[in-house]
Amino acid sequence: MNFLSLYVLIPLLMLGALWACRNTRQIRGVMAAGSSALLILSIALVFLYIAGRRAGNTDSMLFTADTVWYAPLNIHYSTGVDGISVAMLLLSSVIVFTGTFASWKMSYQTKEYFLWYSLLSMGVFGFFISTDLFAMFMFYEIALIPMYLLIGIWGSGRKEYSAMKLTLMLMGGSAFLLSGILGIYFGSGATTMNILEIAGLHNIPFDQQCIWFPVTFIGFGVLGALFPFHTWSPDGHASAPTAVSMLHAGVLMKLGGYGCFRIAMYLMPEAAGQLSWIFLILTGISVIYGAFSACVQTDLKYINAYSSVSHCGLVLFALLMMNATAATGAVLQMLSHGLMTALFFALIGMIYGRTHTRDIRELGGLMKIMPFLSVCYVIAGLANLGLPGLSGFVAEMTIFTGSFQHADPFHRTLTIIAAASIVITAVYILRLVGKILYGDPVNPQHLKLTDATWEERLSVICLITAVAGLGLAPWWISRMIGESVLPVISQMIP
Amino acid sequence: MDFSLQTIVFLFLATVIIVCSILTVTTRKILRAATYLLFVLFSTAGIYFQINYSFLGAVQLLIYAGGITVLYVFSILLTYSQRKKGDRLKSSKVVAGLTATLAGLGLCLFITLTHPFTPSHFEFGELDIKTIGFSLMGMGKYQYVLPFEVISILLLACIIGGILIARRR
Amino acid sequence: MKFTIFILLLPAFSFLLLALAGKRMKPAVAGGIGTAVSGIVTVLSCMTAFLYFGAPRLQDGTHAVLIPYNATWLPFTETLHIDMGILLDPISVMMLIVISTVSLMVHIYSFGYMKGEKGFQRYYAFLSLFTMSMLGLVVATNIFQMYAFWELVGVSSYLLIGFYYTRPAAIAASKKAFIVTRFADLGFLIGILVYGYYAGTYSFRPDMVALMSGGVAMLPLALGLMFVGGAGKSAMFPLHIWLPDAMEGPTPVSALIHAATMVVAGVYLVARMFPLYIGFAPGVLEAIGWTGAFTSLFAAVIACVQTDIKRVLAFSTISQIGFMITSLGVCTSLDPQQGGLGYMASMFHLFTHAMFKALLFLGAGSIIHAVHSNEMSKMGGLHKYMPVTHIVFLIACLSIAGIPVFSGFFSKDEILTACFGYSPLMGWFMTGVAAITAFYMFRLYFQIFWGRNPRYDHTPHESPATMTFPLVFLAAATCMAGFIPFGDFISSNGTAYHIHIDKITAAASIAAALMAIGLAALKYARTGPILPCGDDLPDSARGLFPALHKAASHRFYIDEIYQFITHKIIFACISRPIAWIDRHIVDGFFNALGWTALITGEEIRPMQSGHIQQYAIWFLGGALAITVLLLLI
């Protein structure tokens, strides 16, 4: 155990403290303190990590620690981070932090809400710091189940249906995943569950890889919104409360991409090389299909959910290209999409909280009514469609450039097709912005509405800062990630 | 197979068992069923006697024929209800039951009768009651004091349970 | 030249300041900050130009290419990375001047024009953003930096077109502008990707190109695709449709973005990549030339029948950019003496056009400011009311028509010379277009300033000094720019080239222009009350070519085609079916799985009938089934 375990401990402490809380003020205090602590920890980790690399540490993971847990089954609680996980941890803590403030005014069963929320974040953090298959899987599932209650209790619309669908589909995915994990463990000789060691052994027979790679990939792919397993996403996101949508689209969907990369592709590179084309086609479909679907939606959250399908599809797409640049781009895209989709959901939540509708036909002229939120919405939209200076551009360009470096014309053709999504993205984003923000207010009732409150502003500004920060100064994080994808990529034969 | 006395006795017992078994389960009158059961139990005891397991035969007579059947008769009388509509289920159920039974019977008979058992060798001679006693009370292999003790607990529990269920309160 | 960084940083800073704190400022303060920054940038740009061109030439007679700043911004691979930096060479320095000057003029002009508008501060913030992006675009050291700023420019344009965000037309126009250029940018992006892959670099310099196998075939494709991006931004047929609609933005914005600077980005792109086009894809260059030629004619024809003053100017802009593009396209070598003249001509025309077209737009803005309408039918006889505007507008019209001493004459003459040098057909073609240009410009001029007086609701008056000053300044520039020895500074291979007027060509074009002006004067210069209809020349031409007229006034139905493609095909035939499939087939499949389980659960309930005898049958059946199963295997 080392300081990385704080990522699990802090949420645990938050759980305990929340349990003891008596009123809303205490709950808010705990949440603010906990999420800030996590954010500070992540920022410190980034510096520590970079310092560690500067100092010449070339291990594939830094800050590794290992505690034997279930010795007979080679299950350890082992932690370690590389550039990818550091980036993901940073992302997660930003979103947990902002999500906390986005749900500041949560009034119905506040304590329970934040309890599940903290549990969810514990799962997320645990997943990113773990290097043990079992621990990863465990945290992965910890992150899934609070979702049901969070959506089911605090959601809106067809929340029960959506929550159930989301949970079941993701659990279906984890059924695949568990098979895959077991396949990997036994395929590699059942001596260790540590992914680094398994990768070091590199001894899973090819024919077994060809079974377990698709299984694992689909398992994570369900969470990463791989076509055709993405259908939980629109309903789920649409029904979830604001902070949950943020955390879900922002972080949880990244678990999918991260897992695909860290487990499926890292441990079974040969099969990945052999079978990537199938998934490339599927992810290519995701990218285009999600974007087109988003064009005709009328619910704000549906638009964003389909947009997420498209963008997360791009993550998997880039990973499957199996070169360092594309993989870096994929991680950048995870970061970028995480931030901006969280921003979107935060804003949608705030708008919904005021207007009580998300139907774009019933919204209009919000720019006049709530200029701050509207401006932020435009910024989010621009980030989404890849405006330079915001994070989307950085990620997408890295992905397209990287993918296009593939020697196979098939891959390059797919890249071009995927790149076409940026136009469609522009179409639906501008359609949306034009409909709801510009023009004259559609509903005279809306004229009385107020603009953002301080905690909403804090959360939104925080996210915008991150989006812009990533977009303006991408080199350091791109380097950090680029170094870290190399050990994985070097195992692969594209 | 020459028709020795043994054979004749066996054939008699077998016929009684088979016929009465079938009658037990096919007769419409419940009391008759109990009676046929009694015949079956008697014949079974006869078989035990015939294979020189007299002790077993005696136990059979005592417990089954003497105890259980009487219990049945009493309970039948106790639960005797006037409105008799014939003790038959719907014919579809009968057909289903009959089919399942015949299939099972065919399968079982076929398998048991084609099985190459170790050659059977029957020697006349009663079991020494002392052997039985030692076997029942010994602690070694092929001795059965432990089951004997356990069954006593079972019987105790059954008594308690029986009282629990049967008493008025 | 380290100070050049401030040319980029100052507008960026001003944008941030105005965007974040603008709301708390008084409008005048915000405008003042924007204008001051713009002024400083102009000074810096002029200083840059002075220092740059003032520096001695290299041995081969070219101006040195300076890169004061360059740093890796986003690394991709060892060879491919996006750098951010500043590249100074003749054309970028020239562009700095153009952009900063026009931008400054627009900043000043807007003080008057936008006075009292809601969102004044926002307006200036966007202007700063645009200025910054455009400057970044021109000083880009590599194609990806250019692309990045290219996108930023697009967004600023989007924001500014949609400045009046409550007007549906403005919203639609801004959306259209962004999406059309975005679509074109996709071509640009793919071009970059292909280029990066086959050339192994994002640099503009041909000597950096390390061709991969297959690169010879693919590089023309890459360059062609890049031109698609340029064509989108520069409104080449058939991607021009956004520009006329973009006139929904405030008029100064039209002047800055949609006349002088952003729309010529495509031209600048081709010029920037010129050595590559010449070296690797001369065929593409030819295609570019014909595209430009066709567009210029096409737009000019449409301009003749438009009735909205800004739209006429917009189509005129398209047409003029067509000239520049054509001029680049007709180049056949790097040597300005032998077929490379077009490069210089194009840049020259870009320069002069920026001045006079900005002037035209600002003048139009002044007029609109006065009469509160865009429609020419609502105008007439304004020379009495708006003398300054009248004069400067006339200067601009003469310039664009190609009348000597005005700058347009010189640059257009070079273009025509270059075209004749390429092929007589192209030369005559472009001369014809030039004549049409003269015609529609003077149609505009006469209708506005002479012609019949409509009844004004209130008497139009001259604009305030903040607006007239830029007009006068630009008019002066228009008058003088032609005399700049442009070829000394800029030419296709960097060496000095002395401009000389080709007599025959000049004579032909002047004659054609004068005839066209005469025709326009004949038809439109009459005074008197307005007639219902029938005296407009194109209207009277309706009888001759009814189909053509109708088509032209509908802008040849290109918008309708786009409308059809977007709404009927993309939305109705792709998006809706996909959304439907997603909800009903893909999602339906998973729902069906759930339903199947539930229904099966319901269907098998009779198994649990409550009858123990049935249970026993199952029991027996199970045991027998196991037996049979085990016996069979």
Added chain:
Amino acid sequence: MNIPMEYYLAVSTIMMFAGIYGFLTRRNLLAMLISVELMLNSVDINFAVFNRFLFPGELEGFFFTVFAIGVSAAETAIAIAILINIYRNMRNIQVENINELNG
């Protein structure tokens, strides 16, 4: 003795399945119980016969029979108690009456 063991087996098997048949088709719960009695009895015969004919060395089958008789007696006693309880509850002991729990 020259009667083949299989004859005994055949008899016990028929008895077994007669019992099963009875269990599957009788309407009266007591009749069903009687049928079970037949099943248990047939098993007893099996054990005794196997022991006697095939493995006369040890008395395993023999004692199994003894204990099985004991167990079945206990079972029967409990079963009858429960059935009488049913009767007390419902005033009859037809099998159709105990299917309230289902689905």
Added chain:
Amino acid sequence: MDYSQFLHIRSEISLIAVIMSLLLFDLLAGARMRKYFQPLACLLMLLQIGINLTPGRSAYLFGGMYVHTPMMTAVKNILTVGTLITFLQANTWLKREDTVFKQGEFYVLTLSTLLGMYFMISAGNFMLFFIGLETASVPMACLVAFDKYRHHSAEAGAKYILTAMFSSGLLLYGLSLIYGSTGTLYFEDLPDKITGSPLQIMAFAFFFAGMAFKISLVPFHLWTADVYQGAPTQVTGYLSVVSKGSAVFALMTVLIKVFAPMISQWQHTIYWIVIATITIANLFALRQQNLKRFLAFSSISQAGYLMLGVIGGSAAGMTALVYYVLVYMAANLAAFGVISIIEQKSGKIETADYNGLYRTNPRLAFILTLALFSLAGIPPFAGFFSKFFIFMAAFQSGFHVLVFIALINTVISLYYYLLIVKAMYINPNETPIAPFKSDGYTLISLVLCTGGIVAIGIVSAIYQSIHALGYGL
């Protein structure tokens, strides 16, 4: 004769002592002393657990009739703890007017069945095995019919005893055939004689069917739901956990010890049975409205998962199985504890009655949620670990497809568990169950179970100590 060997069968003897003391107390103590009955029973059970916990040596007694290994102690101990928890939860029920005078019988009968399970587990001979099995099931029938004037209880009792007798008839028939074809009933001698001949296959099938009845595997499960629904809730809990757990362990012991030569056959059998069990039970559970009935199907499906530990016949499977039983016990008894206290206090047992429970009784709702999550295999609760390990064991033995099917089925099971959670937290209700205070015993039991649910997984020592017991046969 020398009966010293009896001294070595420590747990059983002490349990008999417990039974006898309770019996005597019941006989001798008057009505006034009844309130001490439960503390006494629980105390004695604690003693029993203590005795079981003290490490004992492996034993081979009565000529192989009785075999005892540390692993068996562990199992017995788990069963005993389960029984103790049942006793604790029975408090409110046993205080009821119509049961208060029967509590002695309740304890004695329950402990008799427990004793039967002890013997069944430790049996080294089919005879003792059979007697243990019967001891475990015959008094159980009385327990099922305990509320004898409640229509459902009586019906359930009748169903249970009839089907149990039918099944033991078939099981005995199978045993007789095994005896006939091998000539011995001792586990240690049997494997040499087992050849997999058709007769032995049939014998195995009948034997297996009889055991499957106890474990309630499809298609031998049909009694389960009816009996679980009808029986008093405590008994249902006991039946679903203790009885089932012991039977699975005993079955595994027999399969490994006796039917080792027929491993491919029984693996094949279990393979299909597991698929059928998990799937069909899940499908049934989807539509249940009565919570006890619902939990019955859930427990059938859990039995299918238990069999995943059996199927490999490996040491890992054994460890995973025992661990699974432990975890399952904690979770299921927690669920039954909550249900029974609610049933006692409000008489409500339908899913719909639980709507809005969280609003009125948050603690109970929360415990039930944890229990259901654990049953569904959601981390960080113990159910996740046990499921993972049992899948791992089955996977190790090469049953990849089976594991996958089982995993897919966990999704279905999650659905119905979540339905209950949904009812408690989400569904609105005009007339929710009124808030009430549970009695101390139930609270203790629930705390124990909850502690188990939370801790058994995360604290690896428990698994490791089971693992350290080795193969345990």
